[in-house]
Amino acid sequence: MSLSLKTKRSLWCWLALSPLVVVVLFPFAVMLFTALKPASEIFVYPARWLPVHWQWSNFVDMWKAANFGVALRNSTVISLLSTLLALAVSLPSAYALARFPFRGRGLYRQFLLVTQMLSPILLVVGLFRLAAMIPYGDGNLVDSKIGVIVSYAAFNIAFAVWMLSSYFQTVPRDLEEAAWLEGCGRTRAVFKVFLPLAVPAIVVTAIFTFINAWNEFAVVYTLIRSPENKTLTVQVTDMVAGKYVVEWHLVMAATLCATLPVSVVFAWLQRYLVKGLALGGVK
Structure with a gap:
């Protein structure tokens, strides 16, 4: 039975993409197979890709040795709250940048883009001194989740405003004006008409902001001291840094x-990602 044209096209597409799929999945395969090996099978010659003895208990040992549950909770809380805070500040700023003309708007957009060239690692010393000067509770913002959350949100606001404003400019102003004629105020029209149309862009921005906060290392490594406040990036690094013997099977599992x-x-959110990027590029 002959294949349909659509099936043949799909097969050719997957065949063309297979090298890229292999390159992307290769690190995950190495991590998985190493995480399932006993310690005695990691450094052997000749090297073996697959473990001889599949040791699933490595994940249980890693969870206890790395205090992984606490670090996972900290990373989740910090990433989510910093993303929400960044969006709360960026949404009205991006709307004003896209809808209200003012002097220096183009220069301000260029300034937002230039700020993305600065790495957070260049600012960690000043950030640490600033956190040490701000009172919080019985001490200061050093070794507190609040300091990390505010820092992550501050680093991501410029990117979020720049990305959201580019998309907001593609939303027709006529839709809001039609809502005004129907009796909606500006604020109600924004919530009822504008924001529902901007959901793809908001989700795309939230994804990038969340990933940046989840993967960030320099700021949290500088500000956080106590083990109960460490995130996953710091906790996994502590399993390697300063160790005379590194348990690579546990490191790979973590x-x-x-x-x-x-x-x-x-x-899960890739459909919004593709839609937001596609629509945001149409002027």
């Missing part, structure tokens, strides 16, 4: 488990 949540979120 790295794999730290990568999976972001991968799942990215795959």
